Amino acid sequence: MPEFDLDSFKKTWQEQPVQQKYGSSEILQMLNKKSRNYVKYIFWISAAEFLFFTLIGLFYIIQGKEANSFLNILDKLGVQKTPELELTFDNIYLVLKILSLLVTAYFVYRFYLNYKGIKVEENLKNFILKIIQFKKTVNAFILINIALLVTFTSIFTVFIVYILNTQNIEITNATLVGFIAGTVISTVFTVLMVWLYYRVVYGIIIKKLDRNLTQLKEIESQEI
Amino acid sequence: MPSFITPALASKEKEFAQLIKDNQGLIIKVSRLYTNSLEDEEDLFQEIVLQLWRSYDSFKGNSKISTWMYRVALNTAITLFRKKSKSLPTNELDINHADFIEDDDDKQQQVSLLYTVIKTLPNVERAIVMMYLDDLPYKDIAENLGITEVNARVKMNRLKKTLKEQMEKYA
Numbered sequence: 001m002p003e004f005d006l007d008s009f010k011k012t013w014q015e016q017p018v019q020q021k022y023g024s025s026e027i028l029q030m031l032n033k034k035s036r037n038y039v040k041y042i043f044w045i046s047a048a049e050f051l052f053f054t055l056i057g058l059f060y061i062i063q064g065k066e067a068n069s070f071l072n073i074l075d076k077l078g079v080q081k082t083p084e085l086e087l088t089f090d091n092i093y094l095v096l097k098i099l100s101l102l103v104t105a106y107f108v109y110r111f112y113l114n115y116k117g118i119k120v121e122e123n124l125k126n127f128i129l130k131i132i133q134f135k136k137t138v139n140a141f142i143l144i145n146i147a148l149l150v151t152f153t154s155i156f157t158v159f160i161v162y163i164l165n166t167q168n169i170e171i172t173n174a175t176l177v178g179f180i181a182g183t184v185i186s187t188v189f190t191v192l193m194v195w196l197y198y199r200v201v202y203g204i205i206i207k208k209l210d211r212n213l214t215q216l217k218e219i220e221s222q223e224i
Numbered sequence: 225m226p227s228f229i230t231p232a233l234a235s236k237e238k239e240f241a242q243l244i245k246d247n248q249g250l251i252i253k254v255s256r257l258y259t260n261s262l263e264d265e266e267d268l269f270q271e272i273v274l275q276l277w278r279s280y281d282s283f284k285g286n287s288k289i290s291t292w293m294y295r296v297a298l299n300t301a302i303t304l305f306r307k308k309s310k311s312l313p314t315n316e317l318d319i320n321h322a323d324f325i326e327d328d329d330d331k332q333q334q335v336s337l338l339y340t341v342i343k344t345l346p347n348v349e350r351a352i353v354m355m356y357l358d359d360l361p362y363k364d365i366a367e368n369l370g371i372t373e374v375n376a377r378v379k380m381n382r383l384k385k386t387l388k389e390q391m392e393k394y395a
Contacts, residue, residue: 003388003392004387004388004391004392004395005388006353006356006357006384006387006388007384009334009338009357010357010359012331012334012335013335013338013357013358014357014358014359016332016335017332018248018249018252018253019252020245020248020249021248021252021269022244022245022248022269023245024238024241024242024245025241027240027241027244027245027273028237028238028241030270030273030274031237031240031241031273031274031277
């Protein structure tokens, strides 16, 4: 090669044919990826969850299976099944079910708003803030679900104690211990399962979001 | 799946896509300089486009398009592709050079060799050379990389010598 001079090579460099690889539609597709996609996944998962629990809820309300198993526990404790008791229980059950579905519906809506917000938001700083906000919503969703679970169990326990009192039923210490232990263990187990479910399903996506968030912050700090 | 795109956003997205389409050469060059495989190159291209989109609002009218694109593209390449953009050891030069021999044109062979040589440089130096070759003023080069203008000039003068040596050696 003759002597190489970078300055005289500038023209060749600038005129190098660069293949125009991407069309407008491909570029538009690139914008819809990553973070926004994760948020979208969470929105769709929560929507699917809402649908699933609504169907399960309706199914049980029609079948009355869950109610029966609960009434069976009462039966074992020696409680007399009266129509009045069943009606009260059915009402409590329905209210709790609707409450739980309302909470899920509310969060589905929140996830939708977040998703939409992130879609419209372009500014880097706001984008980061939106993701943080979204993570908070997801965490609140998880916590409220667990709280609801504990509340429902407590309400049913109180209900049982109330019934035992009104029917003047004396239960032996062993039965009482068994009942309390059963309630506590099953509650703790269910809470753990719910927690595990959310950690796995939402945790993976949140982790990816976190990684993006760190990258975004890095980019921003570089640009300042 | 429903679309949540508002009309205003849709037109903004289109405007942006057009801008990228017209200037994709710059992004392709940066992607090529900071990766060692076609797959990584395409990944980096997408990443740069995303970052450009996110900073699109803050850019509008504040600086020249090319300066803004260089700043975002190079920052993305340097920050996100730190691991993947590892400098090539000089002893790999011949192998990599062989990949580009297929170019018929003499000039294009030289351009390909220059890419390979630039890839042996550290990240920031790569960015300086690229912006210099594309005629960005030293002021913009310095600003984009967060170094002083004097520092950019000193570095570039050294780099000219290094590149000359390497190019003549491997031609």
